[in-house]
Amino acid sequence: MPNQSVPDRYGVVAQGLHWLIAGLIVAQFTLAWMADDLPLGMQKLAMLARHKSFGMTVLMLAILRLLWRVFHRAPNFPAGMSPIERVLARATHIVFYVLLFAMPLTGWMMSSAKNYSVSWFGRFTWPDLLAPNERAFEVLKTTHQTLSWLLLTIAILHILAAMKHHFWNKDDVLRRMLPFTKSEKRS
Ligand code: HEM
Ligand code: HEM
Numbered sequence: 386m387p388n389q390s391v392p393d394r395y396g397v398v399a400q401g402l403h404w405l406i407a408g409l410i411v412a413q414f415t416l417a418w419m420a421d422d423l424p425l426g427m428q429k430l431a432m433l434a435r436h437k438s439f440g441m442t443v444l445m446l447a448i449l450r451l452l453w454r455v456f457h458r459a460p461n462f463p464a465g466m467s468p469i470e471r472v473l474a475r476a477t478h479i480v481f482y483v484l485l486f487a488m489p490l491t492g493w494m495m496s497s498a499k500n501y502s503v504s505w506f507g508r509f510t511w512p513d514l515l516a517p518n519e520r521a522f523e524v525l526k527t528t529h530q531t532l533s534w535l536l537l538t539i540a541i542l543h544i545l546a547a548m549k550h551h552f553w554n555k556d557d558v559l560r561r562m563l564p565f566t567k568s569e570k571r572s
Contacts, residue, residue, distance in 0.1 A: 392460050394561035399457065402450040403562060406485065409443050413488075414537070437496065438506045444489035451482060463556045474546065477539050484536045490514075491532060495525035 395403070416436040423429040462471050496503050497513040498521040504510045515521055550558035560566045 391458055393557075394460060396457060397564065398453055399450075399459075400562060400564050402446060402453065404564075406443060406446050406450065409439050409446070410536070410540070412439055413443070414533070417533070434504065437492065437503050440489045440492050441503065441505055441511060443485060444493075447482070447485035447489070450485070454482075460561055463550075463554070463558060465554065465556070477543055477546075480535070480539055481543070484532060484539075487532055488529070488536060491525050491529040495522055495529055498522035498525055 413436060416432050416439065420429050420432040420436065423432065462474065466474070493503055493511065494514045497515040498518045500513075500517040502510050502513070547559050547562075550556050551560075
């Protein structure tokens with residue numbers, strides 16, 4: 386049964402997964418954009434191989450995170466948040482969870498459709514999800530790119546919202562997601 390008591394803060398596992406995945410997403414954009422600027426060659430392929438390994442790591446962590454979230458309630462939103470802010474915050478979080486699966490899965494399917502194998506840091510190879518298909522590759526590549534812009538947009542809005550809570554509203558929303566801090570007042 387899920388634990389129904391409402392905590393004041395995110396727990397150490399939820400915080401750890403949040404910041405680990407956030408770091409990996411930054412690495413994903415950095416690697417993809419750097420690879421984009423390179424001519425086809427060993428360096429570009431090595432960078433994309435790392436992008437794929439990190440991306441598959443995000444997929445595994447996203448499964449863990451979703452399972453953890455199902456069984457552990459998040460803290461309530463601060464009392465002062467307006468209904469529209471609550472809807473926006475919840476919608477952003479749901480879209481994030483969807484993208485944490487959709488980004489790796491479209492990347493994995495795109496690679497399969499192009500007949501490129503997806504390895505995990507050279508340790509093992511993931512099975513192909515699709516048979517080679519140039520048309521499917523093009524559609525999946527466009528989908529992966531478009532979703533990456535959506536992810537970037539909501540990440541910027543999410544960071545701005547966290548800053549607003551911390552510096553403008555002066556509530557506990559940022560602190561309760563940060564390790565090594567205390568939530569001094571109930572928000
Ligand atoms: C959270 C996970 C991921 C994020 C945030 C992400 C993000 C991105 C971004 C921003 C690009 C550049 C798009 C552009 O050119 O505008 C890209 C390209 C690419 N991604 Fe990912 N990606 C993720 C996971 C994956 C995975 C798991 C794979 C494969 C297994 C993958 C394979 C690729 C490939 C092959 C490209 C280059 C496409 C091309 O231009 O030919 N990605 N990704
Ligand atoms: C792209 C990277 C990020 C992703 C994918 C992401 C995703 C999420 C998700 C899904 C939640 C909801 C957690 C839950 O209730 O299950 C969340 C909460 C939160 N995130 Fe992020 N996040 C990212 C980066 C950041 C950054 C850089 C900051 C700070 C500047 C931040 C601050 C927060 C805070 C303060 C919360 C708690 C919100 C609340 O208590 O309602 N996040 N994040």
